[in-house]
Amino acid sequence: MTQRAKIDTDVSEAEAVGPPVVHRPAGLTSAEVAERVARGEVNDVPVRSSRSTTDIVRANVFTRFNAIIGVLWVIMLFVAPIQDSLFGFVIIANTGIGIVQELRAKKTLDGLAVIGEAKPTVRRDGVAAELSTSEIVLGDLIELGPGDKVVVDGEVAEADSLEIDESLLTGEADPVVKKPGDRMMSGSFVVAGGGAFTATKVGREAYAAQLAEEASRFTLVHSELRTGISTILKYVTWMMIPTAIGLVISQLVVKDDNFKDAVARTVGGIVPMIPEGLVLLTSVAFAIxxxxxxxxxxxxxxLPAIEGLARVDVVCLDKTGTLTEGGMDVTELRPLNGSDETYVRKVLGALGESDPRPNASLQAIIDAYPDTVEWRCTEALPFSSARKYSGAAFSEGNGENSRWLLGAPDVLLPTGDPTLTEIDHLNEQGLRxxxxxxxxxELDSPEVATGAHPTALVVLEQRLRPDAADTLAYFADQNVDTKVISGDNAVSVGAVAGKLDMPGAANTVDARTLPADREEMAKVLDENAVFGRVTPQQKRDMVAALQSHGHTVAMTGDGVNDVLALKDADIGVSMGSGSEATRAVAQIVLLNNSFATLPSVVAEGRRVIGNITRVATLFLTKTVYSVLLAVLVVCSQVEYPFLPRHLTLLSTLTIGVPAFFLALAPNKERAKPHFVRRVMRYAIPGGVIAAAATFTTYLLARHHYSGEGALEAETSAATLTLFLVSMWVLAIVARPYTWWRLTLVATMGxxxxxxxxxxxLQDFFALKLVGTTLPWAAVAIAAAGGLLLEVAWKWVDRRFPA
Structure with a gap:
């Protein structure tokens, strides 16, 4: 739908050859602005808010497991030596690390948010200036152009072929033509034309303000990783409660003559059931x-966008602004059908002057052919991605009137026109x-392009991004498919992709030939890599089609025509110089406008997901063997074999320190779904084998040792077995080996x-191996457990593939 823009006709004939007289509202005065600020009528909704320092501290300190461990720690401080309370100091250190890392992330996010904040143009005292959204007051006059987001509710004051997309609010994809007096809703954006509107609702009263505030909060939730960990912790809690109660009763009965030792061994059995470090490491990994x-x-x-990009297997790229730089250069002007080149240059100059908000193509024409005539623009048709052309009508000052269109040749010309053959040769060279x-x-007629007379071809050369080829090569190396989805001519787009050595660049498709059926469209998308003449709605449909085939899709773009697709993609990536609307809906904004940054985001996501999955196996193996050991102790009615100091030592050497290094190491493996299943399929057999091996050693030691100090000897033998099996688990998790991973495992040993x-140290940790028979038996049992681990995990890989 288009709106015919009529210029004021109450102009004298003397003025008819000059610029039109336009009476624009001056906006609020400085005094009126000050008055509204004093009344609190300001747009006080923050553009983007990270969690406050108080929220970060509260989230890290006041957790369910910190509360449990805190109570146990206080108890141990009263009933046992300080070495049995080490686990409490470890939790304090872990919590401190989590807080510090999240505060660093908050500082980074807040600083970048200021850089990336959209600044709408506000007219005050007759002067237009860019202001932050928080400086807007009730009654401000806010100017709009293509790609601008409507930041507050208002009423249209000026409209120059103004078309608004309200699909993000209403779901209706068709642009809505706005006239003076029409209502504007925050959250919509301009797709064509321009104008201005008066703010009628600001702050939290605006339609989309609350939604925008919530959507842009710093958060670590709503991701498969975080959800999976929460699910695991929920089951751990339910498993831990009855086991812990049984252990408490059992130890009080068994150690009826030594209450303090019974409490210490009970705490020693409960504490390792809690995978407290897993939540910390996840937060730290995201924050870093x-x-x-x-x-x-x-x-x-x-934040989950980091995780999402790690799962991406298809990246849809918009050519302009992604593979090519925003600017273009006119390389040639070819008059057609005997047209006079001097006159054509005048027309192009006038067309450039008629659009106050030129796109990249028109800006190149303005630079090449500045307006040197005083023709009066009487009608204007702004460029639209759906139409693929713009237009204007002029009174040329000599009594002649003319109407002109500028846009895609294959849209403006009928199929089979001989001019298209000439254009194809240019497109094959990657020229636009x-x-x-x-x-x-008439310009507002649906048939405006019918019978249009070709006058000239304007040949533009696009500037390739110097880093685009390397970035495409990276995605190819990482088995991520790239699809170029552009509104430009398919042949031209394919030629540009070919210059960058993009895989599949030769397979080009004109989107006008795409099937409407989603399944059929998905097949075409899977088989081809370059698509031209794609409409904004088609971009959205193509993303949906790819997702219907199980693909995780990332979409990059910088123009208003990319908004719908960015919103529907699994991950939307916007350029920092892109339109305000694209930055608003994207999860990731590349503030340096460099497509080459995207591999870093993918790599960071893969590092986080792959490594957390890896170390989660360590934490949950410990949880499984701790619960099973407690159950075996309760059923056997024997003393729990470990004091808290023993398990603090084991957890630190086999889980805590190694997990920290493994969680922050590089990891290029594409993230896989079903986090909980993938972790538990290793943790359960690992925990069962560790518990069985350890309890076997403990029972043998109870029969072998007797007399004073027997329990310490039994504990030492059991600790040795559990340490060796846990080290074997660590050695498997650390694969594939590198020098630093081997060094890490060896150092812990x-x-x-x-x-x-x-x-x-023997005295501090109450560990002393007695004799040689049981210690070597402990080593043999651990070795058998390790071999069983290898067999079990290989069987799991075959039986339950990831």
Missing amino acids: GVVRLGRKQCLVQE VLLLARTAN GAFVLVLVVPW
């Missing part, structure tokens, strides 16, 4: 990811071609040996 990406000028508006055509029809051989 934000900081790393922030250093590369990448604003992550929703616009057709200047004269029409006798060496630290345990040091505890066993240094006298004061």
Whole structure:
């Protein structure tokens, strides 16, 4: 739908050859603005808000498991030596690390948000200036152009062929023509034309303000990873409660003559059931990811986007602004049908002057052919991605009137026109071609292009991004398919992709030939890589078609025609210089406008997901064997074999320290779905084998040792077995080996040996191997457990593939 823009006809004949007289509202005065600010009539909704410092501290300190461990820690401080309370100090350190890392992430996000904040143009005292959204007051006059987002509710004051897309609010895809007096809703955006509106509702009263505020909050939720961990913790809690109660009763009965030792061993059985470090490491991994990406000028508006990009297997690219730089250069002007080149240059100059908000193509024409005539523009038809052309009508000052169209030749010309053959040759060279055509029809007529007379071809050269080829090569190497989806001519787009050595660049498709059926469209998309003449609605349909075939789709773009597709894609990526609307709906904004930053985001996501999946196996194996050991102790009515100090030592050496390094290491493996299933299929057999091996050693030790100090000897033997099996789990999780991973495993093993051989460490941790028979038996049982682990995990890989 288009709106015919009529210029004021109450102009004298003397003025008819000059610029039209336009009486624009001046907007609020400075005094009126000050008065409204004093009354609190300001747009006080923040553009983007990270969690407050108080929220971060509260979220890290006041957790369910911190409460449980805190109570147990206080108890241990009263009933046992300080070494049995070490687990409490570890939790304090972990919580502190989590808070510090999230505060770093908050600082990074807040700083980038200021850089990326949209600044609407507000007219005050007759002067237009860019202001932050928080400076807008009730009654302000806000100017609009293509791609601008409507930031507050209002009423149209000026309209120059103004077309608004309200699909993000109403679901209706067709643009709505707005006239003076019409209502404007925040959250909509301009697709064509321009104008201005008066703010009638600001702050939290605006239609989309609350929605926008919530959508842009700093959050670590709503991701498969976080949801999966929450699910695991829920089941751990329900499993832990009855087991812990049984253990408490059992130890009080068994140790009826030593209450303090019974309490210490009960706590020693409960504490390792809690995978407290898993939540911490997940938060730290995400927070560090934000900081790393922030250093590369990448604003992550929703943290799960880091995770989402790690799962992406198809990236849809908009050519302009992604593979090519925004600017263009006119390389040639070819008059057609005997047209006079001097006159054509005048027409192009006038067309450039008629559009106050030129796109990249028109800006190149303005630079090449500045307006040198004083023709009066009497009608204007702004460019639309759906139409693929713009237009204007002029009174040329000599009594002659003319109407002109400028846009895609294959849209303006009928199929089979001989001019198209000439254009195809240019497109095959990767050049962009616009057709200047004269029409006798009214510009607001649906048939405006019918019978248009070709006048000239404008040949434009696009500037390739120097880093685009390397980025495309990266995605190809990572088995991520790339699809170029552009509104330009398919042949031209394919030629540009070919220059960048993009895989499948030769397979080009004109989107006008795409089937409407989603299943059929998905097949075409799977088989081809370059698509031209794509409408905004088709971009959206193509994303949906790819998703219907199980693909995780990322969409990049910078223009208003990309908004719908960006919103529907699994991950939307906008350029920082893109339209306000695209930045608003995208989860990731590349503030440096560099497509080359995207591999860093993908790599960061893969690092987070792959490594958290890896280390989660360590934490949950410990939870499984801790619960099973407690159950076995309760059923056997024996003393729990470990004090808290023993399991603190084991957890630190086999899980805590290694997990921290493994969680932050590079990881290029594409993230896979079903996080909980993938982790538990290893953790359950690992935990069962560790518990069985450890309890077997403990029972053998109880029969082998007797007399004073027997329990310490039994505990030492059981600890040795559990340590060796846990180290075997760590060695499997650390694969594939690199020098630093081997060093890490060896260092942890060496630290345990040091505890066993240094006298004061033996006393501190109450570990002393007695004799040679049981210690070597413990090693043999651990070795058998390790071999069983290898067999079990290989069987799991075959039986339950990821």
